[in-house]
Amino acid sequence: MTALFCPKCGNNADVFYENVCKNCFIKDKKLLECPAVLFAKICPVCGSVYKRGKWSTKEDESETIIECVKGSLKLDNQVSDLDITLSPKQLDYSRYRVHIDAKAMIKGMPVEIEQDTEVRISWETCDTCSRISGGYFEGIVQVRAEKRIPTKEELGRCKDIAESVSARSQEKGDRLAFIAKTEELGEGTDFYVGSIKLGKQICRAVIDVFGGKFTESPKLVGQKNGEDLYRITYALRLPEFVRGDIISADDRVIEVQTCGKHVSGIDLETGKRFIENFNDLIQVKKLCRSQDAVSAVLVADEGKTIQVMDPDTYESITIRRPEFLSAEPGNEIKIVKTAKGIFVVPEKITF
Numbered sequence: 001m002t003a004l005f006c007p008k009c010g011n012n013a014d015v016f017y018e019n020v021c022k023n024c025f026i027k028d029k030k031l032l033e034c035p036a037v038l039f040a041k042i043c044p045v046c047g048s049v050y051k052r053g054k055w056s057t058k059e060d061e062s063e064t065i066i067e068c069v070k071g072s073l074k075l076d077n078q079v080s081d082l083d084i085t086l087s088p089k090q091l092d093y094s095r096y097r098v099h100i101d102a103k104a105m106i107k108g109m110p111v112e113i114e115q116d117t118e119v120r121i122s123w124e125t126c127d128t129c130s131r132i133s134g135g136y137f138e139g140i141v142q143v144r145a146e147k148r149i150p151t152k153e154e155l156g157r158c159k160d161i162a163e164s165v166s167a168r169s170q171e172k173g174d175r176l177a178f179i180a181k182t183e184e185l186g187e188g189t190d191f192y193v194g195s196i197k198l199g200k201q202i203c204r205a206v207i208d209v210f211g212g213k214f215t216e217s218p219k220l221v222g223q224k225n226g227e228d229l230y231r232i233t234y235a236l237r238l239p240e241f242v243r244g245d246i247i248s249a250d251d252r253v254i255e256v257q258t259c260g261k262h263v264s265g266i267d268l269e270t271g272k273r274f275i276e277n278f279n280d281l282i283q284v285k286k287l288c289r290s291q292d293a294v295s296a297v298l299v300a301d302e303g304k305t306i307q308v309m310d311p312d313t314y315e316s317i318t319i320r321r322p323e324f325l326s327a328e329p330g331n332e333i334k335i336v337k338t339a340k341g342i343f344v345v346p347e348k349i350t351f
């Protein structure tokens with residue numbers, strides 16, 4: 001039997017890997033290679049990270065660092081069962097040391113390697129932040145209300161909606177879905193939006209909550225690379241009536257709960273729930289607000305009708321008994337006096 005020996009080191013061996021012994025084979029193999037210094041680009045304003053040729057959403061900084069190292073590792077192509085641990089340690093504001101600990105098999109042989117690399121962050125303002133700081137916008141969403149001034153609550157809610165729509169779109173990768181500026185005016189609020197798409201999304205989201213409608217008007221603002229450049233103004237109109245308004249809707253008197261494409265609320269004469277398509281109503285007019293209600297004495301309850309004492313004239317007035325009434329004769333109830341007569345207002349709106 002001939003003794004086999006390794007042509008490289010001359011030692012006896014019985015198993016060969018690529019014609020050399022086990023030790024020589026491993027010595028030649030580099031499990032992985034990683035540059036000693038790496039760079040990660042992060043926006044100092046918003047934290048966006050530059051990856052694979054484009055800016056993407058902000059993430060945890062150490063995650064960026066780990067990903068940066070992972071992306072730069074060169075593995076031996078015979079490696080299997082790889083197990084890598086990367087432990088980043090922040091050195092200062094823009095430097096991390098990352099310890100790499102890797103275990104794997106090369107052709108059935110366990111190999112292990114330990115190495116350090118340094119990741120340096122280069123702080124660079126991203127495309128979106130430079131657009132914002134340059135005053136760039138593609139559209140204006142003008143929030144107003146039909147035949148009235150929007151309430152503070154409505155405008156606050158609209159702002160929340162606009163911001164969350166913008167955040168959601170940015171998370172989904174639409175980097176132009178930013179609000180460049182919010183202007184609070186006497187008659188409403190203007191949102192300057194980074195993209196036309198965002199303008200439309202905000203309008204739709206607000207209308208989903210409040211009802212109302214919007215129109216778009218494009219305006220030519222110049223040219224870029226031979227193409228016309230437009231800015232779009234979205235005129236968003238919140239509905240004329242809000243919750244708590246008491247309106248006459250054709251022959252009925254309604255305390256409004258919601259008003260959009262549909263008007264819903266309580267028919268104050270019958271006490272029944274009311275819902276109608278706004279456009280199907282011919283004569284709609286605001287009479288007063290439910291906050292305008294005053295106290296009055298319920299004089300008598302006759303089942304189908306009740307008698308209420310008019311607090312101004314002390315006269316007893318007979319009106320239809322609304323379904324929601326639970327007071328007993330002698331009790332005080334809340335009423336409104338309107339151009340359409342006296343109506344009981346429910347103490348609390350319950351549906």
Ligand SMILES: [Zn+2]
Pocket residue numbers: 006007008009010011020021022023024025
């Ligand atoms: Zn050898």
Ligand SMILES: [Zn+2]
Pocket residue numbers: 043044045046047048125126127128129130
């Ligand atoms: Zn940025």
